[in-house]
Amino acid sequence: MRTDLEFMARALQLAERGRFTTDPNPRVGCVLVKSGRIIGEGFHERAGQAHAEINALKNASEDTNGATAYVTLEPCSHHGKTPPCCDALIAAGIKRLVVAMKDPNPLVAGLGLDRCKAAGIEIICDVLRVDAEKLNRGFIFRMTKTRPFIRSKIAMSLDGKTALANGESKWITSPQSRADVHLFRAESAAILTGIGTVLADNPSLNARVNFEIVQPIRVILDSTLQMPFDAQITKSEGRTLILTCSTNEKKQTILKQAGFEIHVLPNAMGRLNLHVVMNFLADQEINNVFVEAGATLNGALLEANLVDEWLIYMASCVLGDKGRGAFSLPELHTMADKKNLQWQDIRHIGRDLRMTLQQF
Secondary structure, three states: OOOOOHHHHHHHHHOOOOOOOOOOOOEEEEEEEEEEEEEEEEEOOOOOOOOOHHHHHHHHOOOOOOOOEEEEOOOOOOOOOOOHHHHHHHOOOOOOEEEOOOOOOOOOOOHHHHHHHOOEEEEEOOOOOOHHHOOOOOHHHHHHHHOOEEEHHHHEEOOOEEEEEOOOOOOOHHHHHHHHHHHHHHHHOEEEEEHHHHHHHHHHHHHHOOOOOOEEEEEEEEEHHHHHHOHHHHHOOOOEEEEEOOOOOOHHHHHOOOOOEEEOOOEEOOOOOHHHHHHHHOOOOOOEEOOOOOOHHHHHHHHHHOOOOOEEEEEEOOOOOOOOOOOOOOOOOOOOOOOOOOEEEEEEEOOEEEEEEOOO
């Protein structure tokens, strides 16, 4: 007989289908089971559309009275853009509810389970919870830490260089690595970089993939509003935010006319405070930030301990001691001052290595 673990694993597979489209909502899957058989499946596809539970009920092949619902996240209990899912499960006659994790959203936070329990539904929690949490790390971070999950990508040579001394960096890594980066871009709610990278590379900062996605928001840290009004980034679909300390209204007007959104944030000594930046992005309902930046911003993020996952693509080439490094940091005087990272994963991508690390 199939177990709760198996049915929840299937619900998680369904939730994965929303990886590129659900932001700012979490990725959720639902499986309805009766007499040991799956009678309905669904997942949340886009914000504002039906939640996973509603889609599963709609797709049910037979009467759901007495069925078990397997949901990767606690059913919502509040009216948002859609009605409460817990009410729909109660009305459908669900008698047993198995959830992978409680909803960290303060608007729910156990209330959905309480309402189902009060209606006589048996509740089972924390089935494959770790897997569900990994799937929605950004949503959880935004709800519990008031900032997004932050991942930074660095492409470098075997000797730790990200560009030649003259700034040339195309291409250190293989086509396969660059395609891999676009997948990470595609699943992110925002791509963040500094004005230095924009001025040096004039990037598009979009996700170029061959399937449907919601293009990530571009976020540029530009303390003094150096952004060219005709930058390549203006041709990308969707929003582009410039976060700045500058109150120069003339520059702001020109950039707004070019299609940029300008947000003036509190600053320290004329520079953006990165913690304030990340709190602001959470207020914008951004769950996951993908950083593609140079040594200055990556060094500042490392110093602030703000990066939750470092993606290092290392190519089997050498650029020499005149090349540009990955991190700009104050001089370290003792080994006790070194920045320690912890290995999470290493794998081949094309002819390169992709190393995943976390900061202590």
